[in-house]
Amino acid sequence: MRTSPALRTAALATAAALLLPLAACSKSADGSGPAGSENSPVAAETTGSGLAAQKLTWKPCPAPSAAQGGGKAPSPLPGGTPWECTFMNAPLDYAKPDGDTIRLALIRARAKDENRRIGSLLFNFGGPGASGVATLPAFGTDYEKLRARYDLVSFDPRGVGRSEGVKCEDDKQLDARYEIDATPDTSEEVNTFVESTKKYALACKQNSGKQLPHVGTTEAARDMDLMRQVLGDQKLHYFGISYGTELGGVYAHLFPKNVGRAVLDAVVDPTEDTVQASLGQAKGFQLALDNFAQDCVDRGDACKLPGANAKEVEQHISDLLNRLEKKPVQGLGRRNLTQTLAVTGIAAALYSKQTWPLLEQGLDEADGGNGGLLLALADSMNGRSQNGRYDNSMAANTAINCADSKQRFTSDQTEAKLPEFRSASKIFGDYLGWSLMTCTGWPVAGAWNHPDVSAPGSAPILVVGNTGDPATPYAGAKAMTDALGKGVGVTMTYEGQGHGAYNSGNACVQKAVGGYLLDGKVPSAGTVCK
16 A cells, blocks of 8 residues: 555464464457467567566576565465565666666566467565565465466565565564654653654765655556566556556556556545545545454454444543553563554554454553553564564665655644644544644655656556445545546445455455456456345
8 A cells, every 4th residue: 555654564364374373475358468478579679778688597586685574485386386586676766767777576477388388477475565575475374376377476566575585674663653652642652753753864864865766656556667668568458556557657657558357446536636645545444443343243242342333332442552652561571562553453453354453462461561462563564573684674664755745744744744643543543644744854856746647558457346345435436437538447346354455355346356367358447245
């Protein structure tokens, strides 16, 4: 997702797995070229870079770096297909295509059937700031059906993970940063919050100043077109999730004639500015919390949280957060669970219905003085591993968001907006309201108030919205479809819970998406899956 910079896409299926011990990745219809033609001619519309002729050397993937989140080297897929990794060179500044370059990390698993192969299917999993090289293998089996006719390919966007990842503060400094009250109530707390924001921006400038002007979404979209050429694909076949939908929309705007079969899932509203997007998220997370609370009530005595109705359950959560502001509880090791970290943990668990049980348990334990599980959930959102190392996802998230968005807010302007945010969400309003200051003092000016995704002449783009999505509210799907333009966007609805649709496992959604990507069958506009 394109987050209000306080929140980002978290790979919470992976997080759930990590946290469970604490609880007890001829011619096609769209003109893709002959099946199996890995080196088919590229389209006329190009990035203009001479780097399109470079040859990639694929090798077995190493273990993810600390910036990618650490862990073990990816295991082969069922049947033994290995994951392969490489680097691609791209211009650091596309205005100077023969100038300095930046190395971009890529990963792939080759298609099962070379004779029926369409080409590469490029994934972006959102954030911004998520490492595609680390995420694709973690969820690779979810996309195994699509590998029937595609090489599955992803990448670390510029400034992310191994693609010369943005560096800001070190692990110790980040621990201290996340302990600061992100919903300040007094002038002293406001000053501390503002100074922390400025200090962080300065650290980013000192450690990654050369990269910061060149990590925006437009540059990433141009990188994708260069990848298309280097991979030998006539068209870009694309699966964008969350913020990846915005990236896909920007690509379609820049290179409409190069769009092949594209799916946008968990859709960012491209018409919203920073304030509108943050308010939308406040409402979206509040809706998800409402649904969580109602589920608790519906389960009666089986739910650990008190309350005869959803409102009472949420009041219990609010009371807990108010107590944590005054007196944090024991978390993990020497770290405490603060109010801010608790809100982060709650938000993290609302990304997927699968993690609702962890949220229920974490809230119950925190109420009893044990904040370990909620703190672990917050760590999954903030990119902190159990060994205390942070990946660079939040640094990249801030750098990309601030390279894109023109808007900058003072503390007075932010405080003036807070009543509107509190009206949108009692739990998340202040948290998302104060996040408006994330780019205050940033050393690079932003590019836009919101992106242009109009794509006349593009092939159809399937736009999948989830009615219960907390991070990218459902209204974003219609807004994206309208903005792409007549005859381009095709809206499909999933009536479910959590962030995104395809990875929910819903058979109807997967059949429709697979039918388009594999066979070129565009679902009827307005298709609904339940």
